[in-house]
Amino acid sequence: MRTQQETDSITLLGQKNVQYGYEYTPAILETFVNKHPQRDYWVKFNCPEFTSLCPITGQPDFATIYISYIPDELMVESKSLKLYLVSFRNHGDFHEDVINIIMDDLIKLMNPRYIEIWGKFLPRGGISIDPYVNYGRPDSKYEKIAEQRFIQHDLAGMDKIDNR
Amino acid sequence: MRTQQETDSITLLGQKNVQYGYEYTPAILETFVNKHPQRDYWVKFNCPEFTSLCPITGQPDFATIYISYIPDELMVESKSLKLYLVSFRNHGDFHEDVINIIMDDLIKLMNPRYIEIWGKFLPRGGISIDPYVNYGRPDSKYEKIAEQRFIQHDLAGMDKIDNR
Amino acid sequence: MRTQQETDSITLLGQKNVQYGYEYTPAILETFVNKHPQRDYWVKFNCPEFTSLCPITGQPDFATIYISYIPDELMVESKSLKLYLVSFRNHGDFHEDVINIIMDDLIKLMNPRYIEIWGKFLPRGGISIDPYVNYGRPDSKYEKIAEQRFIQHDLAGMDKIDNR
Amino acid sequence: MRTQQETDSITLLGQKNVQYGYEYTPAILETFVNKHPQRDYWVKFNCPEFTSLCPITGQPDFATIYISYIPDELMVESKSLKLYLVSFRNHGDFHEDVINIIMDDLIKLMNPRYIEIWGKFLPRGGISIDPYVNYGRPDSKYEKIAEQRFIQHDLAGMDKIDNR
Amino acid sequence: MRTQQETDSITLLGQKNVQYGYEYTPAILETFVNKHPQRDYWVKFNCPEFTSLCPITGQPDFATIYISYIPDELMVESKSLKLYLVSFRNHGDFHEDVINIIMDDLIKLMNPRYIEIWGKFLPRGGISIDPYVNYGRPDSKYEKIAEQRFIQHDLAGMDKIDNR
Amino acid sequence: MRTQQETDSITLLGQKNVQYGYEYTPAILETFVNKHPQRDYWVKFNCPEFTSLCPITGQPDFATIYISYIPDELMVESKSLKLYLVSFRNHGDFHEDVINIIMDDLIKLMNPRYIEIWGKFLPRGGISIDPYVNYGRPDSKYEKIAEQRFIQHDLAGMDKIDNR
Amino acid sequence: MRTQQETDSITLLGQKNVQYGYEYTPAILETFVNKHPQRDYWVKFNCPEFTSLCPITGQPDFATIYISYIPDELMVESKSLKLYLVSFRNHGDFHEDVINIIMDDLIKLMNPRYIEIWGKFLPRGGISIDPYVNYGRPDSKYEKIAEQRFIQHDLAGMDKIDNR
Amino acid sequence: MRTQQETDSITLLGQKNVQYGYEYTPAILETFVNKHPQRDYWVKFNCPEFTSLCPITGQPDFATIYISYIPDELMVESKSLKLYLVSFRNHGDFHEDVINIIMDDLIKLMNPRYIEIWGKFLPRGGISIDPYVNYGRPDSKYEKIAEQRFIQHDLAGMDKIDNR
Amino acid sequence: MRTQQETDSITLLGQKNVQYGYEYTPAILETFVNKHPQRDYWVKFNCPEFTSLCPITGQPDFATIYISYIPDELMVESKSLKLYLVSFRNHGDFHEDVINIIMDDLIKLMNPRYIEIWGKFLPRGGISIDPYVNYGRPDSKYEKIAEQRFIQHDLAGMDKIDNR
Amino acid sequence: MRTQQETDSITLLGQKNVQYGYEYTPAILETFVNKHPQRDYWVKFNCPEFTSLCPITGQPDFATIYISYIPDELMVESKSLKLYLVSFRNHGDFHEDVINIIMDDLIKLMNPRYIEIWGKFLPRGGISIDPYVNYGRPDSKYEKIAEQRFIQHDLAGMDKIDNR
């Protein structure tokens, strides 16, 4: 079990009266220390409650966002991640831009060895869009992992989509 | 969020009285600028509302079309993509030709680094046809990605088909 | 097996060069004789390839149409039913009107004891519409069947919809 | 466990060199004695391997046939039922006629208290047909059961059909 | 097809620059005339993109809302229904209250013969809540339909929930 | 929580070295006292690990057995029920007989207010058999429940069977 | 939206440092006022995270608990319901008893017009147990609803169980 | 769209009175010209309506056959492919032989760059057999593709089989 | 079609009065000659009806066994394979040992180029065990195939297990 | 079958009155000898009944834990594994830490050639977390297997998550 010292960077989890902000707020993200930095391991967040606005029409968009990363020294705390994703609620941007922004913010926050973001958006006009982006720390083996995973992206288990 | 300048090539999204044409019209396709050209990322369109005609019998065909690409400088705008796909509605061609035509048009439009098209058509005579084609920019690493993905096509997660 | 006489009202099934018309054409419907009129039985058509146009915007709509009926003396031939449904392809009408029109045409064609039509349309603006209408011959037990089935409509096995 | 006497009407089950006939042969059906005639109970056969021919075009049709009955004194033996269903293999008839014929033959064979037959055929021309017929012994409570089940047919758990 | 007169109460469908408001706005709802008032029929809306706020914690809630009704003289137009549901986006209320409010607004708007609303909300604290409410016009047969459907609610096809 | 006295009729649950017998042994069944006899409630056992032998060919049969009952004063203990079902392992009987026997044994054991047994067997010769039997205490309201449930058996949510 | 007065009976939702107790504690349940008592409506809780202990062996049991009720003047608050269900964590009781206890506690708490509880437990020894209990206020129409729903319990959409 | 010249090798598609032969007839296969020979692409046929006979017992076998190939100059026409597969209807051969024969015939017909055949047969005696064979043109890169795909066959997305 | 000579090593398929033995009997396995030894191809058996005993407690275990191999000169006949698997019925061994034994027996029987066995057992104590073993002929390319497939085992399409 | 000597390290399986401890107890783990050390094979445990506590809020967490390993000389006994996993019941730790701890304990216990642990936790705050860790014996081919499998983790068959 973690000591209090190991968790005292966490201020939002279990807190009363968390403020939910609905404008894009990357500063809300928090980290805690990785206790197993001697090995690589995967952490994946499944986030089916993402919603933002279309920057042209203003109508709401909905998506499931999948975030997978290999931590280095810091890890993103999940309650703060939730508040961060919630902060896109009244923010307008293209699907393709949203996932690039999320990845940039998480790289800046915790400098992971590797990270990938996959958004699966609900259809507009009968077409749905699924952008995907990934990153491996430059000039490291993780850069190669990023290349390999990028090439194999969505090859297996492709979703069957019928808009119902 | 994108500035107005970054979106002013987009004329169809959010527009009133868009004309739906039902004869093959590649000229309707529009692009917008990729804001993240420094990295490779995937954009995938799921299009379960595709319909065209059989060139021999004239009867309607139905398909789900999956389009995945890695953008370079330009990206296809989804509302114009919809109108483009709709324009096949009264057009007659073989399944295998349709997929090749769509890929040729999208390469011409946005000169992507990589693109692939997968059509899954409803059965005729108890047999359904699923053509797939891909492309990587010649003499680049994307040509190699195309070769690798082509070899691995449909190896994993193959659909179970029972015609119900 | 049916004699030739029992099938000679059928002119479209197995025919070469059937003309596919894409404007609403109820006259194309054909019937054949019910050989089991002494008993009630159900015939159900599952039609997942229905498409028509939105009367306001002109954009294509897609639906699965389910047609169930209890025949009296005549039965609708399935190839002609296909051509009839295809004839909505370039026709514009509201989802709620389409279902009523199909039922009216089939009642007029074969005067069934009972009939019901259920349309399940693909979403527009994130919302899908599923209209349902039924009919039992007036002043017969089939009118009561219609009332009972109408009350119980969609109570069991309601579709889970998530727009993917 | 059944005595030998209780099973000696069974000649096909476990037999070597059963002849598979491919022309409609109701005479092949066999029965055995119901050991629990003092109570009503259901027996249901699920038969996903049914195939026959279209009487107009000669092309093969495929269906899953579901047979449910309440036995009286006799019960149909399943191996003979299989051979009976196989005997439709090169026989041509409309879907709606096939299930009426099967029901008539089984009523004649074992005089059940109640029986129902549901055929779910694979699509032709994008449309699939699911005929259903049932029977309750006239002037008995089973006639009323037939009426009730007929009215409620397919109300719950309706199949989602997408032709894939 | 509908005449222009039959659709001129519709001002939002196909319109450019629709304003998306994110505070509860029942006034945005529009109707059109029912062309088939001589018969009862069902219209069902599947709305998987509903989101509102928790009135206590302010955190976003997500739900699929199912709306089924039997029209009388007026019918709710689906684009305006979308805007109405979107207007709950920054509104805070309990799940149980939300569906009561939606039903009250739709009754007031179109005075339907019958209406029912079913909300299926995503879990909070590992528990999800699915409220359901219905209404039949008082002192009519529709009041009885409401009672019958209420008693049978969720008896068949109950969702399997495992929070993944 | 139950007192020791309330559970001391249970000798098999949690016991070391239970003997698994593979010949039909109804005597192994045990009961415990119903603590809520003032109300009706349902208890259902799902038993997907049933296997017995074909009495004619000796080959093994496999089934999922569903047992639902309304207890009166006694309830069947689940570990003893398991051992009872296991005791059919090397026993040969027809599918239709097996479920009648199970029901007879459980009625004799605990004299329930109501009980039903549904067996879903794996296919032999491409056909699977699903027998169902039920019972309500004679001359009580449970006899009527049995009649009603028997009539509605398998009407909703009928399994789709494709032998894979 | 609810006024502060309408929610001030709620002390746990959104609270910091809620104490999770792991011994059965019905006193933790809280209520709030029903704002729509003039009509009947359904509220259903899906609770897939229930765990308790076997009273004989002490080993943990897992279940999904479904709770549906028609409120009268009071409604159970969902955060307190969660804490109540969590309080079974280290409590030992039979599956059949657990469901009865939960119903008794909720009736005592809010005196609902109607309530039902369905537990679906994971298998022990290859057999899973699904107890169900319901209640309608005596000498009211809700008592009759309870009888009707009890008779129809699990008739439609019965789970397919294969222990994987 | 294809010119008439480009389709005049096609004699069966859209033809009246096609003769369905039920003895193995590879001569019925027809081809048309590949219009995109400058690139590799995949064409896949899903054929869930395959049936043949067991060469030992004479009983019918059923399978779904999946055929995927990379065309060179010729492509197999789908209506003739259907008639070819239908011609196995009264032909007896082992599952393992059937797919080798189909591949040999299609190689001979169109000399493809690559081809693979996967048969998924329904169970006999509780066991189902899924043979798979592939081919790459010798001494070309397609031979290597064949080796790679063969090694990876069925590694991902393996079917779950339970014989129901 | 195979000649009689090509099938006369087969003595069990289609035979009357096959004896089902329930003690482990590898001698019952039979082979027939591979007619396509000039190429590699896959044969896969899906066997969902496997049952054996726990060697410690004696209680029955259930599994689906998947067997895939590349034949050399001999192939295992499926009826004899069934009888072989049935012979584990009253045999006790650990899950991990069972699949090693099956593989050893099949290697000894037919000396295949490659073979793999995957067992998926039903849970005991809430945990299910899935052992997997493979083999490639030593000092051949098949040994390398075995290594590659072993490394990739279960990477894609991993089963979701919930014990229901 | 194993000799008594080969199983006498097993003290918990089949034992009466096993004590279930609910505080983290790695000492309870037991091993038995691998009888097939001459080959590599996979053993996988599927454990859908894992529950622990959140170290910050104290609320219960739920997960399915998947454990796959290649044994060397020792193998973990499954009953002791169950007791070990149960011992996390009242233990508090982060999801990411839990799977690292489980892997460390199992490596220490049996020194496997390779091992991997995948946890799939139920959502908190609408987000679920799936940590994954693996290990190959250093300076052996298993270290390379670990690297390869780590890179390909979750590429195929990614779960679709919708929190219902």
Ligand SMILES: [Ca+2]
């Ligand atoms: Ca898939």
Ligand SMILES: [Ca+2]
């Ligand atoms: Ca299907």
Ligand SMILES: [Ca+2]
């Ligand atoms: Ca389907």
Ligand SMILES: [Ca+2]
């Ligand atoms: Ca869906």
Ligand SMILES: [Ca+2]
């Ligand atoms: Ca879908």
Ligand SMILES: [Ca+2]
């Ligand atoms: Ca359903």
Ligand SMILES: [Ca+2]
């Ligand atoms: Ca269901």
Ligand SMILES: [Ca+2]
């Ligand atoms: Ca779920």
Ligand SMILES: [Ca+2]
């Ligand atoms: Ca889900």
Ligand SMILES: [Ca+2]
């Ligand atoms: Ca079902």
Ligand SMILES: [Ca+2]
């Ligand atoms: Ca199936």
Ligand SMILES: [Ca+2]
């Ligand atoms: Ca799969």
Ligand SMILES: [Ca+2]
């Ligand atoms: Ca299955």
Ligand SMILES: [Ca+2]
């Ligand atoms: Ca499961």
Ligand SMILES: [Ca+2]
């Ligand atoms: Ca299952």
Ligand SMILES: [Ca+2]
């Ligand atoms: Ca999958």
